[in-house]
Amino acid sequence: MRTNDGLIAATLGALAVVAGAAAITRKSAFGSAVGRRHQPTVIAARRLNRASGLIAASTLLDSGIEHYRGAFHNRAMIAPLVVSALTLAVSAHGTRDARPVAHRLRDSVYAGAALTGLIGTGFHLYNIGKRPGRFSWKNYSWQNLFYASPILAPSAVALAGLLGYYSERLRESRSTGAPRVFGLPAGRALAALTAAGLVATAGEAGLLHFRGAYHDPFMYVPVTVPPIAAALLAETAASRPRKPRRLARWWLRLTTLIGFVGAGFHIFGVHREMGGWRNWRQNVLNGPPIPAPSSFSGLALAGLAALGLIEEHPHA
Amino acid sequence: MPDRYPGYDVLSKRNTASWNDASRQVIDARLAIVDSPEFFDERKWRTLRAICDRIVPQPAGRAVVPIAAMVDRKLADDHRDGYRDARLPPQREAWRRGLAALEAAAQARAGVAFHRLMTVAQDALLRDMQCGRLDGPEWDDMPADLFFRERVAHDILAAYYSHPVSWNEIGFGGPASPRGYVRMYFNRRDPWEAAEAKAGHEAAARDANENM
Amino acid sequence: MTVESNQLHDALHVPRGKDGRAPDPLRVGGWMPMREYREDEAVDFVIVGTGAGGGTLACKLAEAGFSVIGMDAGAWWRPLEEFASDETHQDKLFWTDERICDGDNPLKLGSNNSGKSVGGSTVHFAMVSLRFRPEWFKCRTLLGYGADWPLDWREMWRYYGEVEQALKIAGPVTYPWGPKRPRYPYRAHEINAAGWVLAQACEAMGIAWTETPLATISAPRGRAHPCVYRGFCVTGCATNAKQSALVTWIPRAVTAGAEIRDLAMVGRIEVNDAGLATGVHYQREGQWRFQRARNVVVAGYAIETPRLLLNSATDRYPDGLANSSGLVGRNLMAQTNQGVYGVFDDEIRWYKGPPSLTLTEHWNYTDTGKDFFGGYAFMAQGPLPQAWVSTQAGNRGLWGEALLREMQQYNHQAGFKIVGETLPQERNRVTLADEKDQYGLPVARVTYSLCDNDKALVKHSIDFMSRGLDAIGARDIWAEEDDTCHLNGTARMGDDPATSVVNADCRSWDIRNLWICDGSVFPTVGGVNPSLTIQAIACRTGDRIRQLAALGEL
Structure with missing residues (x-):
């Protein structure tokens, strides 16, 4: 890729992502239009679209940067970019769609994203195993966990797809009582899924911050705040709440916030590498990954959707 | 010799974050070195230039590096x-003595100055020096092979490989x-590194x- | 070269540690306040040399509250603005004053192993930070060769830990050899292709390998940037990622109240009638001056240390100071540094990243299958073009078309070099030559010959590494048979004044206020780079001096 082409593509991509993210998080999409008239399942579904879109935006940028770093040496490395971009697009569509029916295109894009994430995980596992030549279990070393294809990264794509797919199922759920998805109580199942996603993402942050030797005390935040959010969600999923889960709600909001604040920290991190932003072509790749922390925000939004469902329907 | 990195010019990065x-x-200062002597006299300068041309035969059709x-x-x-091998005098004296001795050998062997010899004959003399087969009063106990290794090859090649x-x-x-480098693994090239010409893909390189 | 811009050489001509301030190497154009001592006022310690030994000790002593002056013959650099990415220019970091080398295997010094700047050789070292194998501290008793150290490995293990923390060594999560050690403060760097070649070869040969513990940070630290993998490590780190004495111990020392005098060449230690050192004669700004001191520490590394001691001879000490054993200058040990190289179809591009990102200490910790005493580590390599051509031409005698063709393989080349143990021999020594240097001081004559054991070790290593390269499909494998690296010995420590120059505390047996604290004190060298051990000894010496002072035994 030539410098200028790459630069233009990267800039356009970033702008698209920011616009998309702005569109899904825009309050007006929910504001006055969202009221008592709408079914709680649809509200939750749209919140999930928003969560899915945010995670997709994060994975689009992150896989773009990381696979560029890997020089797109395998053509399949373009796949997560395409899939994340599509997921972002349909999520933006979903947040504006108040109909209580699944949308076929959204549905298939989400399913495709979930599948891509799984296949990607397989690719990454295989890739690590054969470094630097022959396949061996010994290759799953700290060195390769730190610097080879990140094992957990593709699952973020899968998560975006899964949450989106779940949102479609939620829209479809016709039951007059507590909504169910895949035969499970919808809110609880979503809370459990989100909790698992938070734990996995915190695990990845933990691994990479361990690589960075926790040189800054703030690096402990993503390995403490999100797991607590996950625990609160799990506890909610396991119990039959009678009153609003105020602590869980605020903790999830805090987790949403730290995702964005984390991105800010990472932007500063790139600046404090050698050459700062003037050396952006190296530092964006070798410095802290700017888009990564916003995955926490996406997941926390999904957790809030789950909480909404559960609070609406004690049996959801 | 094939051009392994066609079109690559390290100077094209001069105004990037790599410098x-x-x-x-x-x-800049190195590129501004004028191709004339400050230390050697005219005669030794001609000998030195002839030696440099044999130690580093520079391809035609390219700006000449003023190695001498x-x-x-x-x-x-x-x-x-x-550091200095105890058998050698300090570098200035070693060079003066070595160049004079090589001239003497050229005169003795062919009756002409070293720089007027055919390249084959020059190479033969340099090889003899490298193998320590040159001696005589001009060398004054300085081993020719040591002079070749520690001064001739060492100084000339260090000069050439300091040039872009x-x-x-x-x-x-x-x-x-x-700016350093990002891509560390086998067969990975950062966009600001030289692209190697692979057979059949020279144009891509x-x-x-x-367009670096 | 003449025309090369002079402002990049300013530090070589005008002292910077003056007028109550010192350069702050971590900030462009930065200064930090520095305490100054008068020359006629005796300081507690004057330390000659500010590298791995002297720089570390200056920090420890200043932090313990002693008044300290560190003197260095070299310049006080500002890496961020004064280090070019250029092998020739960065010669300014090396000791390029004349030294005369003889013996069967005359050494190569200068860029190979000798620094001349505040921070000493740590400014240009390859950052490899390894601990000794515990048995080496008692290698005469336990392994049957060399000489025992007067130090206990468990105590050294603690000091290694202190240095690793101070330098934020980036190393593997678990180290495959030796007793348990604490986790390295920073994580290992990403391995480059040249490093993976070593990993593959070790796997093929069935031995362990690991990421090299390096004194270059893999994550930010204070104002220092992490490594950018520019590959110019041995010509000085312009990133400040390298945790040299220049950016670690020295700023700490200055903050704690030490004074560092750059461009201060010490030529002579003064001794009074009572047989005690009273200070040092040094040249700065073209003048010979005298600094009074209650204690003198010599930390000039294995050549300058004996040179200074020998050159300080008096009527009372006609063979030089601290030399009643006759061992000052003797037992010089240069570690062997042979290599093997091969060509690969893959692009390696070994100029990227620190040169030795992986290593194996297998032959340091394995005692079977050897026909020699001692051990060696071998490491991945990444020579820059001038270093590489010097290897090619110097060892294979290539020139002309043949050389240019070979040099074109540069990006496909990989190889390993050893850091090999050599045995102490009294015939390997530093003496004074008749020739004088620019200060008017006699230059050092360095005499070096390998013994049969050294040669057997080298042969073993070349054979093993060649088989490793062959096993992973390298082509055109060849061996670099003639190279050495670090220098140690020449003022060994021991328990007996008759067979050593200093005791375990680095205090000379002959003159109780004269100390030696650098690689000179090593009785043996082991098969690892010495810098970490030198710093650990300096930390220990600092603690011991504090204890002795508390006991009134200084």
């Missing part, structure tokens, strides 16, 4: 290496600060190198 001010100053002048400046400054033209030839990245 800091210090590197720019140093390389770079060696000459090292001696003009008497910039030493920090040689870096282009071998695909070296050249100055790298503040040239394209990459010229």
